[in-house]
Amino acid sequence: MSIKIIMVLLLVCGWNIVHAQSSGEISQGNYFRSTQETYFNKTIKPWRYQFTPGIDSLGALGQIIFWRTEGILDPFAKAYWNPAIALTVYPQSSIEAVEALSRSIYAGSTCDSLNKGGSVFRIGQFVLLSHTSCVQCASAANIDYCKKIVQHILEAIPDKTNPDWKAILKQLVIDKARFK
Numbered sequence: 001m002s003i004k005i006i007m008v009l010l011l012v013c014g015w016n017i018v019h020a021q022s023s024g025e026i027s028q029g030n031y032f033r034s035t036q037e038t039y040f041n042k043t044i045k046p047w048r049y050q051f052t053p054g055i056d057s058l059g060a061l062g063q064i065i066f067w068r069t070e071g072i073l074d075p076f077a078k079a080y081w082n083p084a085i086a087l088t089v090y091p092q093s094s095i096e097a098v099e100a101l102s103r104s105i106y107a108g109s110t111c112d113s114l115n116k117g118g119s120v121f122r123i124g125q126f127v128l129l130s131h132t133s134c135v136q137c138a139s140a141a142n143i144d145y146c147k148k149i150v151q152h153i154l155e156a157i158p159d160k161t162n163p164d165w166k167a168i169l170k171q172l173v174i175d176k177a178r179f180k
Contacts, residue, residue, distance in 0.1 A: 044153060046070040048177035051089075051169055061089040061165050064128065065179045066150050076140035083145035084136045084179075087121065087128035089165060098129050105133055114138035119147060123168065124160035 046069050053062035064087050071080030090098050098120060106118035111134035119130040137146040157171045169176075 044149060044174055047149060047153065047174045048179075049153075049172060049174055050177060050179040055088055059090065059094055061091065061126070063088050063131075064169075066146065066153065066174075067179060068145070069177070072139065072145060074139045074141065081136075081139070085119075085130055085146050085150060086132060086135075087119075087150075088131045090127050090129065092122075092125045092127055095127050098127050101131075102129055105129075105131065109133040111135075112138065112142070114142055114144045121150060121154055123154045123157060125163045126165060126168065128154075 047066060048069055049064055049066050051062055051064045055061075055063045065084060066087070067084035068082050071082050073080055102118040102120050104118075106116050109116040109118065111117075115134050115136070115138045117130040117132045117135050119135070121128040135146075137144050139145060153172060153174055156173045157168060159167070159171060162168055162171075
């Protein structure tokens with residue numbers, strides 16, 4: 001009896017890992033796993049970022065948080081909320097470890113698919129990972145409000161080839177602020 005339970009658990013875990021590896025939406029080196037509706041409006045005016053250097057994890061350069069300062073009315077929850085996502089910044093040389101960590105985070109998350117962590121964004125010499133198992137991107141109506149906008153913000157950087165992360169930050173098309 002216990003062997004059957006172990007076999008079932010192994011099959012379920014294996015399926016979750018394969019599913020996490022194969023269900024990603026891939027777009028210009030960025031991927032975030034989402035089969036649900038995504039809200040995308042190129043209006044980036046209400047978005048801000050904060051970078052905190054010195055996060056000590058796999059050689060990370062730091063953490064950047066993107067968030068919307070103006071609340072969005074969620075018609076199901078009948079309340080305002082602010083989408084946000086925190087990304088750990090790594091050098092491109094860490095890509096294999098980051099991708100493995102991404103698969104592990106996604107497979108281990110108990111959040112619904114739009115709020116699962118493990119999303120990866122690539123920008124020039126850098127790779128950004130949503131390190132938390134759950135993010136604050138989806139509304140109660142299952143609409144992702146931040147991953148596509150973050151992708152748009154990163155794609156708007158004119159000189160993506162610059163190997164200096166501080167130079168990349170200076171090119172962001174949104175304002176820097178203190179995350180609240």
